[in-house]
Amino acid sequence: xxxxTFLLELGGIVVGLAVLARIAxxxxxxxxxxFLVAGLAFGKGGVFPLITAREFVEFxxxxxxxxxxxxLGLEYSAAELTAGIRRHAPSGAVDFLLNFPPGFLAGLLxxxxxxxxxxxxGITYISSSGIVARLLDDLRWVGNREAPVVISIxxxxxxxxxxxxxxxxxxxxxxxxxxxxxxxxxxxxxxxVLFLVAYRWGDVLSELIFSHxxxxxxxxxxxxxxxxxxxxxxxxxxxxxxxxxxxxxxSGPSADRARDLLSPMRDLFAAVFFVFFGLSxxxxxxxxxxxxxxxxxxxTAGTKLATGWWSARREGIRTRGRFRAGAALxxxxxxxxxxxxxxxxxxxAADLGSLAGAYVLILAIxxxxxxxxxxxxxxxxxxxxxxxxxxxxxxx
Amino acid sequence: xxVVSETPLPGLGVRFEFSTETGTRLGVLQxxxxxxxxxxxxxxxxxxxKESISLDEEDxxxxxxxxxxxxxxxxxxxxxxxxxxxxxxxxxxxxGPFAGRTxxxxxxxxxxxxxxxxxxxxxxxxxxxxPEQPLExxxxxxxxxxxxGIEQLVVRLRTG
Numbered sequence: 001x002x003x004x005t006f007l008l009e010l011g012g013i014v015v016g017l018a019v020l021a022r023i024a025x026x027x028x029x030x031x032x033x034x035f036l037v038a039g040l041a042f043g044k045g046g047v048f049p050l051i052t053a054r055e056f057v058e059f060x061x062x063x064x065x066x067x068x069x070x071x072l073g074l075e076y077s078a079a080e081l082t083a084g085i086r087r088h089a090p091s092g093a094v095d096f097l098l099n100f101p102p103g104f105l106a107g108l109l110x111x112x113x114x115x116x117x118x119x120x121x122g123i124t125y126i127s128s129s130g131i132v133a134r135l136l137d138d139l140r141w142v143g144n145r146e147a148p149v150v151i152s153i154x155x156x157x158x159x160x161x162x163x164x165x166x167x168x169x170x171x172x173x174x175x176x177x178x179x180x181x182x183x184x185x186x187x188x189x190x191x192x193v194l195f196l197v198a199y200r201w202g203d204v205l206s207e208l209i210f211s212h213x214x215x216x217x218x219x220x221x222x223x224x225x226x227x228x229x230x231x232x233x234x235x236x237x238x239x240x241x242x243x244x245x246x247x248x249x250x251s252g253p254s255a256d257r258a259r260d261l262l263s264p265m266r267d268l269f270a271a272v273f274f275v276f277f278g279l280s281x282x283x284x285x286x287x288x289x290x291x292x293x294x295x296x297x298x299x300t301a302g303t304k305l306a307t308g309w310w311s312a313r314r315e316g317i318r319t320r321g322r323f324r325a326g327a328a329l330x331x332x333x334x335x336x337x338x339x340x341x342x343x344x345x346x347x348x349a350a351d352l353g354s355l356a357g358a359y360v361l362i363l364a365i366x367x368x369x370x371x372x373x374x375x376x377x378x379x380x381x382x383x384x385x386x387x388x389x390x391x392x393x394x395x396x
Numbered sequence: 397x398x399v400v401s402e403t404p405l406p407g408l409g410v411r412f413e414f415s416t417e418t419g420t421r422l423g424v425l426q427x428x429x430x431x432x433x434x435x436x437x438x439x440x441x442x443x444x445x446k447e448s449i450s451l452d453e454e455d456x457x458x459x460x461x462x463x464x465x466x467x468x469x470x471x472x473x474x475x476x477x478x479x480x481x482x483x484x485x486x487x488x489x490x491x492g493p494f495a496g497r498t499x500x501x502x503x504x505x506x507x508x509x510x511x512x513x514x515x516x517x518x519x520x521x522x523x524x525x526x527p528e529q530p531l532e533x534x535x536x537x538x539x540x541x542x543x544x545g546i547e548q549l550v551v552r553l554r555t556g
Contacts, residue, residue, distance in 0.1 A: 145442065
């Protein structure tokens with residue numbers, strides 16, 4: 001029999017999240033960082049520590065991460081991925097070279113050791129596809145010439161993320177260097193095989209899976225997703241990667257229906273995922289982490305700006321568009337949290353959770369704000385420059 | 397026909413752009429869910445869409461009607477996918493010997509296996525024309541057949 005306290009706690013959490021989501025929508029902010037703050041309140045040392053619902057939240061967080069990556073894979077078709085990558089590979093490389101080292105070096109400077117540094121590098125590297133996509137829509141930048149540049153960079157990041165998650169899964173497992181290399185080779189081989197299957201037979205599988213009954217379709221898709229995620233976890237690549245590749249496999253009507261049917265579920269469990277991450281951080285450790293997080297945020301906002309600027313320039317886009325592309329990429333979010341979550345679960349570094357939490361809080365909120373103000377500012381500066389140069393030409 | 401450039405936006409859809417005769421750049425963003433954004437670019441900064449108008453499928457169809465393209469085309473496009481191995485095409489009667497003669501004279505069905513399902517003349521289509529239907533210069537024939545048969549018919553209409 002289900003306990004009343006469990007239901008009360010669960011209801012309290014979800015109602016709290018609903019209120020936060022409303023506030024976020026009102027202020028035009030992404031909701032995810034607010035959910036994280038809510039999680040702080042429910043954890044050890046928080047205002048309302050959970051008694052009975054904690055296990056469920058932990059469990060829901062796992063499902064949330066799997067659904068998050070599955071739906072991300074659903075957004076793309078394998079063919080789309082390969083086409084975009086070829087053209088924008090240099091931008092993807094610059095993105096990695098500018099945004100991974102700051103986190104990695106910070107990890108080393110903090111004395112966390114190389115494994116934790118690799119985690120922090122991933123956290124600063126990956127932009128939030130969710131926040132950036134919504135931002136492009138809100139600001140009506142989707143039609144702009146730089147939009148394909150931004151989107152392609154995100155796509156490449158998502159793919160790198162698939163490989164990277166496999167790497168950190170092996171790092172966390174704590175095997176020796178020789179075993180580690182073997183496991184990693186196997187893991188990457190498995191990812192490549194899965195990806196090839198998605199690329200080759202995705203259409204066939206999607207047709208096989210399709211059903212006109214929504215219930216049948218949901219059960220089929222979720223069943224396959226969880227199974228593949230489980231197998232992926234078993235062979236040492238993370239469950240999230242398996243889910244991502246299942247998402248890639250689906251296309252056509254199956255993918256369209258799955259998107260509609262599973263979005264509400266993803267929204268619920270992804271929210272639980274952010275809450276759980278907040279749960280696992282001691283609120284008292286957030287404040288001490290703020291200075292380092294803020295410094296890291298400033299540096300990596302700059303490196304993303306540079307990434308977007310350079311990539312847009314490669315495509316022959318002018319000054320305004322270059323700055324827009326850079327600003328759009330600043331926001332970090334769900335994936336940085338996902339990486340940190342894996343690190344915290346693996347006990348990588350004591351302060352990883354609080355530093356990542358503070359860092360994502362800053363950039364998830366600052367990223368969209370910077371993007372909102374950058375275009376008018378750049379346009380005004382350019383206009384003034386044009387005016388002064390015209391005035392100079394007019395006075396002989 | 398202006399030069400249309402096509403840009404895939406993974407996860408979002410496809411964007412088409414072209415420059416009008418007066419130099420304005422126009423774009424159409426076809427989103428995955430079927431919504432369409434109509435984009436009008438800034439003259440001074442061709443990277444910036446200064447107007448982006450969001451249309452649902454119904455709006456897009458209305459606009460297309462007003463712009464003079466016909467829904468028939470879209471519906472036939474769907475038909476084309478449904479009938480494996482059959483193609484639908486629109487063949488103009490321009491040069492060639494058949495302006496002023498009848499459908500029967502083209503011997504389309506007997507020689508190429510292609511059916512002429514309608515004749516479009518100005519604004520009024522003539523559906524299911526008989527073999528005695530006269531053809532005029534400027535008519536467009538709507539034909540159904542195998543791709544190869546249609547190719548043969550194109551040659552036949554041009555050269556007789």
